[in-house]
Amino acid sequence: MSTGQTISPTLTTESRGGRILRYTFSERLNHWITGFAYTYCLATGLAFWSPYLFWMATIVGGGPTARFWHPWLGLIYVAGSIWMLKMWLPDMTITDADRAWQKSVKYYVENQDDKLPAIGRFNWGQKIFFWVMFWGGILLLFSGLGLWFVESIPAWLRHLSIVVHVVAALATIGGFIIHIYMGTAMVRGGFTSIVRGEVSTEWARHHHRLWYEKVTGQKSDR
Amino acid sequence: MSQGTLQIRKISGHPGPVPGANVERAEQVCKMIDTTTCIGCKACEVACLEWNGYSFSETHFDNSYQTMPETQWNYWNLIKFNEHERDDGSMMLLMRKDQCMHCADPGCLRACPADGAIVQYSNGIVDFQQQNCIGCGYCVSGCPFDIPKFNPTTKKMFKCTLCSDRVSEGLEPACIKACPTGCLHFGTKDDMVGIAEGRAKQLRDHFGFDKAGVYDPPGVGGTGVIYVLHDATNPEAYGGLPKDPHVPLMVRLWKGPAKWIGNLAMVGGVLGVCLHYLRFGPKIVREQEDKERRDDRGGRP
Numbered sequence: 351m352s353t354g355q356t357i358s359p360t361l362t363t364e365s366r367g368g369r370i371l372r373y374t375f376s377e378r379l380n381h382w383i384t385g386f387a388y389t390y391c392l393a394t395g396l397a398f399w400s401p402y403l404f405w406m407a408t409i410v411g412g413g414p415t416a417r418f419w420h421p422w423l424g425l426i427y428v429a430g431s432i433w434m435l436k437m438w439l440p441d442m443t444i445t446d447a448d449r450a451w452q453k454s455v456k457y458y459v460e461n462q463d464d465k466l467p468a469i470g471r472f473n474w475g476q477k478i479f480f481w482v483m484f485w486g487g488i489l490l491l492f493s494g495l496g497l498w499f500v501e502s503i504p505a506w507l508r509h510l511s512i513v514v515h516v517v518a519a520l521a522t523i524g525g526f527i528i529h530i531y532m533g534t535a536m537v538r539g540g541f542t543s544i545v546r547g548e549v550s551t552e553w554a555r556h557h558h559r560l561w562y563e564k565v566t567g568q569k570s571d572r
Numbered sequence: 573m574s575q576g577t578l579q580i581r582k583i584s585g586h587p588g589p590v591p592g593a594n595v596e597r598a599e600q601v602c603k604m605i606d607t608t609t610c611i612g613c614k615a616c617e618v619a620c621l622e623w624n625g626y627s628f629s630e631t632h633f634d635n636s637y638q639t640m641p642e643t644q645w646n647y648w649n650l651i652k653f654n655e656h657e658r659d660d661g662s663m664m665l666l667m668r669k670d671q672c673m674h675c676a677d678p679g680c681l682r683a684c685p686a687d688g689a690i691v692q693y694s695n696g697i698v699d700f701q702q703q704n705c706i707g708c709g710y711c712v713s714g715c716p717f718d719i720p721k722f723n724p725t726t727k728k729m730f731k732c733t734l735c736s737d738r739v740s741e742g743l744e745p746a747c748i749k750a751c752p753t754g755c756l757h758f759g760t761k762d763d764m765v766g767i768a769e770g771r772a773k774q775l776r777d778h779f780g781f782d783k784a785g786v787y788d789p790p791g792v793g794g795t796g797v798i799y800v801l802h803d804a805t806n807p808e809a810y811g812g813l814p815k816d817p818h819v820p821l822m823v824r825l826w827k828g829p830a831k832w833i834g835n836l837a838m839v840g841g842v843l844g845v846c847l848h849y850l851r852f853g854p855k856i857v858r859e860q861e862d863k864e865r866r867d868d869r870g871g872r873p
Contacts, residue, residue, distance in 0.1 A: 397685070398685040398706075398708060398710075399685070399831075399834070400831065400835070401585045401586055401587040401685070401687060402587045404585065404587070404685070404686075404687060407706075413686050413704075413706035414705075414706045414707060414727065416706070417706040417707055417708050417727075418707075418727070459848070459852070460852055461852045461853065461855055463855065497708075497709065497710075497713075498709075500709040500712045500713060501709070501712055501721070501722055505713075505718070505820070508712065508713040509713060509820045509821070509822035509823065510822065511713075512710075512713055512822055512823065512826050513822045513825065513826060513830070516826055516830055516834065517830075520834050520837060520838070523838055523841070524837065524838075524841055527838070527841040527842055527844075527845060528841070528845060531845035531848070531849070535845075535849055535854060536845075536848070536849065536854050536855060537854070537855050538854050538855060538856045538857070539857060550857065552857050552858070553857045556857045557855075557857070
């Protein structure tokens, strides 16, 4: 199975409508484990954040249950993020092509995709999202350990942990909102790709032309 | 006074108004501890255990009178023994009964996310309601006196209740009842402050303790437990009593501006993506175009 740029995903036959494997089974499994763990921590974390959102803890079994699982699911989230980093590090490094794309991000937002430069397997926005979630997870891990073992640490570290946990969580929530929107409503085809793994050749060429050319070995005039 | 524990003035993690809002003002109860007449007998520690139904905990001998280093989830009342060297080189044993201070502005209650896990009754007692506690430990971070303690078996937080069960029946707290020297007093806050100030003046005027005074820290709005100290300018000497305690700045930031900025940002984010969809809509790559293009080029993808 593919683990990044080094090995090309296979181009399936024309009889299946010209589809390209975008996410391997391992990548999809990793995404959904990490995503589930994050979503659980988000719902329970929001319950602890505001009394008006405490019902989120109720739907997962009540306050004490939410409090019990939140740190463990947090560990799974960080473990999933590290696994993801291991698989995607080559794909997630920001390149000159990304910087060129970033300068034209306005056209991406306004759906004028024909004005965008060609981009690799992930675009600049996806990479920034990945790094926000990864480093946010690391900060959440260390500050979360402070909240978890609060009686074992000095007072100043308790107070620092609270603020770091809140700021890191809010940063990831910002990314999460955009990720959910883009993955489901905005970029059609994206959601099925992370579930079943495949995209159409045209989707690949449209959204990630450099990657498309790399995996198919074909030049495209778009 | 006895009705004071039936009405709630402040409540943790509660959406909407406090259940006891607009109740009639009740007398504030207060415990006054005169450290200058404490003999360190630990009768208050035993009475606390007896009344609250806990057995004696294992003690830690550290070459002093100290029973154990700090209060525990099932040991809410602990005398802190401190050897203090006076300016003239002579030694003084400072003894301070340590327990929850029952702050008027309780940091534990501010930090608590669980609805009704911490309440402040209209008589000023700050009480933990373990049936509502989720065991998160935020109260530990919120407390400037390091009082709430975690029970690892039940995963609930515990601390001194100021014997809210006794007080609601018109009785004084168990520790007060047991004190043989009368260094512990219980009554209304006004009365206790009056007695404490009188005692401090006596210490200043007749016993040569020029810096004697009352510890009733204004940073937490005053406390429901006040001390008479030989040297009110140096409370740290009494087993780390903080000089100017406040609800920690980070806790105030977290429960204040951070909450509003965070909520606005989250709601703004959700509204933002909805507006984007209304204005620009989805990105749809048509399979049809794909097919046409391939046909034009003789079947190449």
